Amino acid sequence: MEQIIANGLYLGAQYALIALGLTLIFSLMNVLNFAHGQMYVFGGFVTYTVVVQLGLPFIVGLFASAIVLAIMGAAIEKFLFAPVVRRSKRDESTMLLAAGVAFFLDAVILLFFGEKQRGVPKIVNGVFNWDMRIIMPYDRILIGVLAILLIVVFIAFMNYSKTGRAMRALAQDKMAAQLMGVNVARYSMIGFALGAMLAGLVGGLLVTITGVNLGMGGPTSIKAFLMIMIGGAGVISGAIAGGFILGMMESVGLTVLSAYGDITYLVIFATLMIFLAVRPQGLMGKPWG
């Protein structure tokens, strides 16, 4: 039991971070970023390159992932999404663009990093063992704690910094935000960069545990969408709830259902469909807050 909860929390923290980035982008620009999973994979490969190829410390790799993905997110917003949002009134336009970006990033990853699974050597050794009730390698604990720390920092940033406040304002009422002097183009770009940065950071964190490979992008995007559908799109609390709920469900599934074969996600999808039929806006469905 304790083991299931510990695993769920560990997974949930990573998931929540991914969902936060996705929901931030959605709430600011009404863009469903189908390339979010690819951004996560890209972040993992950046950390891998810095740590394994260049031999630099893990923390440097993590910073590099954050910076590279922030710049990539800003560029993708400025040169691709912003012009499309400006010219097209139809939501499908940005959806198609996002799907295109996902394929493009897959190709870029293949080109630069290849199709092999890549990992980073353990950053700490040893295993935590609490009376055989919770057994968890120290590196997982460290990564889990880092993820939770990042969530806390992100929430504090959104709630208490001037930039965070401006992004919330933009998400809640674009016209009113403009009247306050918020430059919509600039803050959309900052929001997109921040969302991509979060995806990259999770990639950098998880490459030390599970490694990354080219094929993970799509499935990760799907999981991220599951999370914000569970929690309610465009809401901070919803993304966090969705992340931890999915993490917990996976953890339970892998322990309890593994006896029946690989049916965890089948059960999760079935549950989610019923849930969304009853509550289509998700748990906390309302505009960004």
Add this chain to the structure above:
Amino acid sequence: MTKILSVENIELYYDHIYALKGVSIDVDEGETVALIGANGAGKSSILRAITGLRPVKSGQILYEGQKLNGTSASEIVRRGISMVPEGRRAFPLMSVKDNLLMGAFTRTDKAEIEQTLENVLTRFPRLRERYHQQASTMSGGEQQMMVIGRALMARPKLLLLDEPSLGIAPKLVQDIARAIVAISRDEKVSILLVEQNSRMALSISNRAYALSTGSIALSGNSKDLMNDDRIKAAYLGGEI
């Protein structure tokens, strides 16, 4: 007196349908000017043109003697024009505090922002009581006070108010009218007040313009307009 704002012969279109066909308006420094007219006359469109939310097709807008046309909405706020939009447009999920702080978004003078915040909270004591409350949970009147306070947080030189009495309980309309008079008296600010409640607008303004389907039908001293038969017939009939 020096003009702070001069709107010269502007035309504004939505797609191919005109909303304004050659409108001119002046606001002098320190003055309160009312803009009255029926629903759909184009009052909000004038404010959208001034704040840069909507481009004009022709004509020009001079603010402090300089052309505003083509300046972005966020830059216009920095120059000292604040607007309280129609329908209030509070940030619904933010606290009163965060709504007010958003008003000071363009400012960097931390200590003086605190001072302005204190002034606003003193002017609208209800906002102090509700300081940490989420905006969407407040009444329409309270939200209106809040968004007026939010606009004041920018310390504007020109304040544009778009129908502050809209959807407000009649008892509170008086409070809002008083607040506008007090702001005009205490702050170094010129006010352009858009209203469908013509009686209220004329009673608290120095001058007024009456707009009718995209052009100015009448203008003059507010006191004179209040007794003008054409105004009485068109804009004052039936209202309290």
